[in-house]
Amino acid sequence: MRVELVKRPQRSALFSALSPFIAFALTMAAGAILFLLLGINPISAFYTYFISPISEVWQLHELTIKAAPLILIAVGLAVCYRANIWNIGAEGQLIMGAIVGSAIPVMFPAFESPIVLPLCLLLGMLGGAAYAAIPAVLKARFNTNEILTSLMLVYVAQLFLDWMVRGPWRDPQGHGFPQTVMFNDSATLPALFPVAGRANWGFVFALVAALAVWILMTRLLRGFEVRVLGSSPRAGRFAGFNFNRMVFFTFMLSGALAGLAGISEVTGAINQLQPTISPGYGFTAIIVAFLGRLNPLGIVAAGLVLALTYLGGEAAQTALGISDKVARVFQGMLLFFVLGCDTLIHYRIRFVGLGAKARGESEAVPAAKLEEVH
């Protein structure tokens, strides 16, 4: 039996809508096999993984805390990927945003004023955007591969954060722990409903960002420019769109959003800088972007799903005693299946099997051969 791809005349609207769900179902099936291999009953594992972490109100709050950075970063990355520009260093931009945004509360811990928090957020976005500008400059100026440079800068940012919290920014009263001072109240992102749970304004930022990017991509000329340059650079050049300017625009936008995600995480959830401030949000956001089909509104839903895999991983670790790496495996599998299912949007899959051979091949027999037969 052979499997063939047959190009569809136009993209399938049906599979365009269905593919994330098929991918999710396939991930579940693969996950069930994985749990069986680990000797765990898949049904109870799925319950622990996907239901128990969101069965109470405060847990839903935790879900938004995890989802906020994923959505913020992913909507920015979606713009990049739509333009066929590959920023995969969002994790580094998140870290740099967090560091730059923390400058005021760390260096002036006694400074309390209503302007502190807005300044922190602004600095965070600037930090992320500036860090993202490095691969953009190298790409635009020297034609350097942005995939490799943006990724290398992640390692550099992680090491820089490590140095900052162990060196110049270490809390002198912190008993030698590698962490900065705790931020004061005016540098803390307030909770949305303090009585019910910890959910903070970061999630609101994420929703606003998703909406703004949706408007950008569907209603504004710049969004059109992104889509044209992404799907056909040649057509974009003829239309007078500047590719280098697009590299800057997409990198700085996604960098600023990643920086905002970083500083929101620090001011909202951790309240200080530590050697590690992100469980790989910048990389998981790549999965979120694709699961949301590079559509800002889809990304909101996808961000919640991926946030659940983080919570489920923690729950599974405590309840079932399995490594929290299972979450990473789930995320990786999910992206695989999403990409595979997306093929169905543009192609039909034809099975050229033994039984179908006579039928399938008779259409394809060239005229010359037919004459021989007769």
Place this chain on the structure above:
Amino acid sequence: MDIAVNILLTIATAATPLLVAAIGELVVERSGVLNLGVEGMMIMGAVAGFGAGYLTGSPWLGLLAAVLVGALFSLLFAVMTLSLATNQVATGLSLTLLGLGLSGMMGTGFVGLPGERLPNLYIPFLTDLPVVGRLVFGQDPVFYISIALIAGVAWFLFRTRTGLTLRSIGDSHTSAHALGIHVLRYRYLAVLFGGACAGLAGGQLSLVYTPQWVENMTAGRGWIALALVVFASWRPWRGPAGGYIFGAGRNGQLHAQAFGIPVPSQFLSSLPYLATIAVLVLISRNKRLTMMNTPAALGQPFVPDR
């Protein structure tokens, strides 16, 4: 003199995994496929190599397992990008993410265990020669494999008919297809070869370089190997130079720390990544050189029309 020899030996050990992974990826890219999953295949090779070596007690079986697992893992990428024509950049990334997660899960039980180390070559008399003895006749087996791989790939790509065909596919899969060449068959084999090499590189890490299992122990080496392919401008013999420079960089970092040079260790640790960026910039700013050597069909999906 002994110190110099020791330094050269450690540089070679640090450079070998980069070279092995890069030479595999070079063949993959020459066939027109961009596999960004090197890091993922490498870490899978590392965990498989350590695990098999530990469980069987034989580092050789470990190395074999590393190669097989690397190739098997790349098959996933091949099926996706070649048979299902998915986006190669995104699929490669997901291979890396999956590999990092899966290896972490598989390796939970191996953390902190003492591993098996592949023995260095020892030929009586020859290895005992002063200076050259240990450099030429006393290194670990993967070092010799890496040299053989580079020579073999250089010969294959530029001296054989099949190699020429592979390069032609990388430059124009439509023309190659029109000539009746099985584009996807070549690409499948190239991707599998790349996976086996990345697995071998991972095995070197967990069976020679640091014979133990540490989560994320590849530490970006897969990505540096990808950069090395660009540095080599897709020519096999230009790889070693870059690889040994990186090896020297990593090594210089350790020596600087040992001599207590007052620079923060984090700064020294970030040098290989900064150096990679600098090298990429230097190479890619020369547009003519890059244009001339980059496989023209690199990264483009191909669906044969039958």
